[in-house]
Amino acid sequence: MGQDHRQPQRSGAPDRTASPTLAQDARSPRNGLPSASPRWWWPTVLALSMATSSVAALVLPAVIAAGVDRALSGDAGAGVAPLAAVLCLLTAAETLAQYAGPRATAEATARLRAALIRHVMAVGPYPARRTATGDLVARLTASAAEAGLSVQAAVYAVAQLVMAAGSVLALGLLAPELAAAFGITAPVGWLLLRRHLRRTVQRGEGYQGAQAAVAARLLDALAGRRTIAAAGTVEREIERVLAPVPELSRHGRALWDSQRRVAWSTGLLAPATQITVIAVAGYELSTGALGPGGLVAALGYATLGLGGFGTAQSLLDHARARAGRLRVNEVLASPRQPPGLRCLPPGPGHVELHGVTVRRAGGTVLDGLDLTLPAGRCVALVGRSGAGTSLLAAVAGGLLSPERGTVLLDGVPMDEIRPADLRAAVAYAFSDPQLTGATVLDALRVAADPVPEARVRAAARAAQADVFIRRLPAGYLTSVRDAPLSGGQRQRLGVARALARDGRLLVLDDATSSLDSATEAAVLRAMDDTHAHRTRLVVTRRTATAARADLVAWLHEGRVRALAPHHELWRLPAYRGMFRGAEDAQG
Template identity: 50%
Template sequence: MTSRSADRLILDAVRRGGPWLAGLAAAALVGAAAELALPAALAQAVDALVSGTPGGERRVILTALLVGVVVACDAVRVLAAGRAGARTALWLRRRAVVHVLSSGTALSRRLTPGEIVTRAGVNAEEVARTPEAVVTAAALLVPSAGSVIALALIDPSLAVTLVAGLVLIVAVLRAFIRRTTAASGGYQRAQGQIAARLVGALAGARTVAAAGTQDREARRVLAPLPRLREHGLDLWRLQARAGVRAAVVIPLLETAVLAVGGLRLAAGDLTVGELLAAARYVVLGAGLGSAIGYAARLARARSAAGRLDELLAAPAPAYGSRPLPDGPGRLELRGVTLDADGGPVLAGVDLIVPGGSCVAVVGRSGAGKSSLAAVAGRLADPDSGSVLLDGVPLREIDRRELRSAVGYAFERPVLFGETLGDAMGSGVPGQDGGRVRAAAAAACADGFVRRLPLGYATPIADAPMSGGEVQRIGLARAFAQAERLLILDDAMSSLDTVTERQVGRALTGGLADRTRLVVAHRAGTAARADQVVWLDEGRVRATGPHALLWRDPAYRAVFQGDS
């Protein structure tokens, strides 16, 4: 991802600060103006008190008021910065989460879950701090530029001395930002690698515990830690070097300006008050050196923005606006090819599933069964070829219509919502209670759900369920959602034989008004289907009734190998 696109994301983030960002900018500018006016007011007050000129008390009061304005602006700036950052973080995270969920499996094939979470969480937070850093760093230019002008009005030689020092400070800042951006990128990549490995380890926590490999797995998860430490040390070294250089330049600059001012005072060209004002203005002008902290924040934000922009740049599937015509749910695949890193997963698949039929997809592990199920309902787009539902390409169908027409059930369903009723009604228009209960009965889930104390209102976290019962909840959700096409991707693998037969009868009975595409590992499931599609290495090897294909020893071996 280019630095230019990352910078565009940062500018978008700055604009999302809303009215609080405007308040932050106003407070910063007013505070900077008050700081600029303060030395002049202080100089006039000192000169008036020293010389006994009338009006000295008023000038002291004005100086005190300016101090109050500076303090008040600092307080408003802190509040506005927090609010603007929170708004920006909300926008970035919402945008990232919506994009991730919209991209589906395409994004998860490119980035691990740990990387996705790190970019949408930690990196989004770092980018969200940009508005404060940008506004505050820009506000530092006001006292620096104003100090140069004020010194020029007092004595041009003082302004020339300050400008020479500011040039050195700007050079330090430029080098610091460039190097810190590179170091921040390495630090954030190491963070993402640790998060990715930890998420993977947590997913297999039972396996790790059963194998007794906790120590070895911990070492694997934390293997990038030395790189994280090295990049962190690089960041501290860079900041320390820049700070030391600024710390050397700033006192020398102040000393030089005061030396020149002292000479001018001795020559009678400056008053005591003007020298005092000059001393204060050089401190304000040299305050540009304090931008190192904000520059470090901007450098980290640029690196984080690059990682977040890479996430957001992953293409999400585009949907059309065509409605689905009335039809029986006829599914057609024309020359469908789907590639992966290791080669084609599906290679030129041509297939017609008649509307209202039940078709089982069988094959050995790696034959492409789940990939065919994914492209059939557009969880993935083929690299070439097309998929049509009732004569309309899936790419052209309105998203709401497509998701209402197609229902999916998986081997390991994830239950969403607060209660079991919510989980089964997810994706169902209005979460129709009658429709959900009918689907639960067809999935053999109604009985065990009703036996729970709260029934369908039982919180998911409080429901003690086996793997087979979770699968039945997932089946019920798919049965309730699918209006035209039902796709089961190994969704009955954890059911006992009796329950599997009952669900199988529902598939060929009460659900017969829908087209059913069932990825099957059991011969009994294939036997109940109207037709069987036999996949072998991403190609359709044969189609036909199970009884006819059963005569082929190679077909029988498919089930023997999976049993």
């Protein structure tokens, strides 16, 4: 997912710690897993129970053989106790394995999902390589669930192979001819299994990729369902969403066909192997080289040895798990910014950007940009559509680290500041704010350190949101889900949430674009009255908003073309033309 281009560490700066590994993420108590359940507890229980079950299963034919010989010699009762003990041990071990297996799978899946979510959130809103939301959902649900099978499948496969190997060894101890008879057909089965397993891994990756494609298209369609309904393109969207289904079907049929071939092959080889062993054992019995108990033991060990073919399903599960793990690891391998370790000292909110370069798939968006935001001043950031104003706002507030260049907040590089200190110092309001929390009050108070209710209500009044909030069914305690909010009302709530934070830098990324001119003017006027001591960066496309700012930063072709008051820039035809085009587009 791209390279993590970082500037060389300055002398005297503290050492950085590498980003946490998957194992560290999984062990963290913050991932939602119970701390009383260590990572390897249930896999260990499963392994021990399967080992015990395998040993008991290997001992069982010998115990039965001894019992048969004693029964034929007239001492039938002597073999009952050993047989009962082995059966009880085998039953207990199998029962425990049936419980431990799903627990190990469930907890492995939970750890993968927790690590995936934590990594995606830690990478931030501007990853080096974007992954579609539907694809992420598919990886989080289907791929992680498949990957969670790996431990259980591996344990079962090893146990079955151990039993098969132990059975062949036991047959050899009974009579070398029995082991040779078993070995005639078994290698053919393993060659077939190996071939089909390779195909299963390839088909599994393709199947999960096609699933992700359908999920991504479906989520896109659901997000734009009003537009689709208004345009009358429902049937076309259905076709678009279902376009990957033939590929999904092709991979699915190939996947199940591979499993069918494995079952068919082993279904033929198992009886052939068993018949061969029985025939040799019968011959050994007729010659007196093998007693009746030995014949029974040979039949038992032949059956256990054939259980090695049952490894096919476990290995197929492991192949599916590997395919799922590869898809999860593609996301976990994306570079993530190591957290800063420096405390942010008190300061007025002075921001400096030096030589900032940001690239995206389409090319270089910000190219060696320099910009200074004076402390306690309001700077309007303007530019034509696609100029990168939102990316610059993200860089200035520490949401995005540039590929090259430095960003300083009160003299401290932003990538060296502790995340908690940085997020407390910078408040954001966006054009499409997401309201999280049970109630409107919760959505406004959301922060690492909850904001006092009195400050929330004052911020809501400044953002011109208090009046309509109090008109909601339960006022500030109205459920966010039940609040009938327009786009402009949501924006005012987003601005109120930012104003409630006691930070030194406030970034409004086109956060008033859905407000009418009068409401926007009232919001900006109140913000000037109550937050004049804070540094403000306002991304805007409106002339009136730029005119209210102390300075205007004009972004053009990846650099700041000018930093000056609006009335000075207004003399330039290109500057005036930019606003006319933007305001015409807004309607």
